[in-house]
Amino acid sequence: MIKVEGLTKVYGPITAIKGIDLDVEEGEFFGFLGPNGAGKTTTINILCTLLKPTSGRAMVNGFDCYTQPHRVRSSIGLVFQEYTLDNDLTAYENLIFHCYLYNMSRRDAERRIGEILEVVDLWDRRDSLVKHFSGGMKRRLEIARGLLHRPKVLFLDEPTLGLDPQTRLNIWDFIERLRRMEGITIFLTTHYLDEAEGCDRVAIIDRGEIIALGSPEDLKKGLEGDTVYLRTSNDREAKRIIEERFGIEVGTIDGGLVFQVRGGERFVPKLFNGFPIEIVSVNIKRPSLNDVFISLTGREIRES
Numbered sequence: 001m002i003k004v005e006g007l008t009k010v011y012g013p014i015t016a017i018k019g020i021d022l023d024v025e026e027g028e029f030f031g032f033l034g035p036n037g038a039g040k041t042t043t044i045n046i047l048c049t050l051l052k053p054t055s056g057r058a059m060v061n062g063f064d065c066y067t068q069p070h071r072v073r074s075s076i077g078l079v080f081q082e083y084t085l086d087n088d089l090t091a092y093e094n095l096i097f098h099c100y101l102y103n104m105s106r107r108d109a110e111r112r113i114g115e116i117l118e119v120v121d122l123w124d125r126r127d128s129l130v131k132h133f134s135g136g137m138k139r140r141l142e143i144a145r146g147l148l149h150r151p152k153v154l155f156l157d158e159p160t161l162g163l164d165p166q167t168r169l170n171i172w173d174f175i176e177r178l179r180r181m182e183g184i185t186i187f188l189t190t191h192y193l194d195e196a197e198g199c200d201r202v203a204i205i206d207r208g209e210i211i212a213l214g215s216p217e218d219l220k221k222g223l224e225g226d227t228v229y230l231r232t233s234n235d236r237e238a239k240r241i242i243e244e245r246f247g248i249e250v251g252t253i254d255g256g257l258v259f260q261v262r263g264g265e266r267f268v269p270k271l272f273n274g275f276p277i278e279i280v281s282v283n284i285k286r287p288s289l290n291d292v293f294i295s296l297t298g299r300e301i302r303e304s
């Protein structure tokens, strides 16, 4: 559905993206994760035909983003990072205006608006001015607008930026519901790790380069060490036995034991097998995508 080869964008002295390659399958929920200024919006803008690449190629739905922009535009829906609704129009008016831009017939437009306003739970507010909407309602309306013309791919640039945590969760639930209902391809940028965790695959971008690509599970598998927390009826003895049997160093915290192993979910059954001391509880903490980013760059996503 999306194919990117050697894509580069230079703004004077700044190279915003440096020869990136990407493939996104039809129906995939794809996340583009990176810190501020990494090149996420630049990439989306090229894919959405708003920006000309300096070199390289981008295709969406089989069409070239640079030489066939109209074909690409009818294949995609876009929700910008910045707020773009018309405050002085009602929700309904914002949507019908968009339908006309996409050359939809009045009948089709009306039917589709009704359908989509139900999905985003705004049908009852269709005649309210958008300036009276809350942040979360506005975001839902923008997403609805991006879906009106039944695009094959929906681009969402930081869909939950600037929203409070509860509204973020709400929008996120809604995006997941939408993905199941409409069955479309979703390409989303974010610098929130928890959002990236929910994607089928994630590309991590840093300073214009893709430094990792894969499912969140696969990316984390590459890291050494899940952390295992263990409580037993005799920690001192348990520590000694684990160190001896498995040759790993075991630490103690808060009246329990802690150690790092690779593939914790396979290690724990081995540990249980014939263990002479009663195990009271066990907890495995997996590495996060933040740990992946740190291991690749030495920095946290947030601090940059």
Ligand SMILES: Nc1ncnc2c1ncn2[C@@H]1O[C@H](COP(=O)(O)OP(=O)(O)OP(=O)(O)O)[C@@H](O)[C@H]1O
Residues within 6 Å of the ligand: 011, 014, 015, 016, 034, 035, 036, 037, 038, 039, 040, 041, 042, 043, 081, 191
């Ligand atoms: N029109 C422009 N002219 C000059 N430099 C630009 C322009 N647009 C973006 N840049 C630069 O390109 C780099 C990538 O910017 P981009 O907006 O793509 O990052 P981003 O990953 O979307 O960041 P954010 O998370 O803050 O939205 C930054 O260094 C930015 O300053």
Ligand SMILES: [Mg+2]
Residues within 6 Å of the ligand: 040, 041, 042, 081, 157
């Ligand atoms: Mg951006």
